[in-house]
Amino acid sequence: MTSTTTLSAGLPAEHREALMRHAREVSFDAGVRLFEEGRRADRFWIVRTGTVALDLQVPGHRAAVIESLGHGELIGWSWHFTPGLWHLGGETTSPVRAWEFDADAVRELCAADPELGRAVAAWVGRVVAQRLHATRVRLLDLYAPYGSGSR
Numbered sequence: 001m002t003s004t005t006t007l008s009a010g011l012p013a014e015h016r017e018a019l020m021r022h023a024r025e026v027s028f029d030a031g032v033r034l035f036e037e038g039r040r041a042d043r044f045w046i047v048r049t050g051t052v053a054l055d056l057q058v059p060g061h062r063a064a065v066i067e068s069l070g071h072g073e074l075i076g077w078s079w080h081f082t083p084g085l086w087h088l089g090g091e092t093t094s095p096v097r098a099w100e101f102d103a104d105a106v107r108e109l110c111a112a113d114p115e116l117g118r119a120v121a122a123w124v125g126r127v128v129a130q131r132l133h134a135t136r137v138r139l140l141d142l143y144a145p146y147g148s149g150s151r
Helices: 013-020 102-113 114-143
Strands: 024-026 033-034 044-051 052-056 064-070 090-091 096-102
Touching: 013 102, 013 114, 024 052, 044 102, 052 114, 064 114, 102 114
Parallel strands: none
Antiparallel strands: 024 096, 033 090, 044 096, 052 064, 052 090
16 A cells, blocks of 8 residues: 655655755654644654654553654644644654654745645645544554454
8 A cells, every 4th residue: 555644645746845945854863752742733744764653642541652654754744733733742763864844934835835735735634634544543452342443
């Protein structure tokens, strides 16, 4: 199955190039919390190397790891929607090299180029749908009676 959440699959080449002009290279050691559920989402990343685990706080339980993301994957979509608060948490599970983007700058870029804005919105929407599905499946795996998970 080909992922539609990676940068290369998510955006046409001309829009990828426009977006990448706003990228800055960053590196993180393993075990670094990139963001916390409920806090301000003012940036996002695209993974170059390494992995990032997305997690969800579950009352009365340890945080549930929903998904692990790697090369080319978008880390963070909450910046795209008001009020701009993280819906999940994220932590590096290995050393990570990534491109980091300032959310305000990308929103301004999208407003200035409506075609790019629509492409980014469609890409982020696909990411949200995929993450919602992954969250549902993972929570059913962890907490539902045996056999009630994904079909």
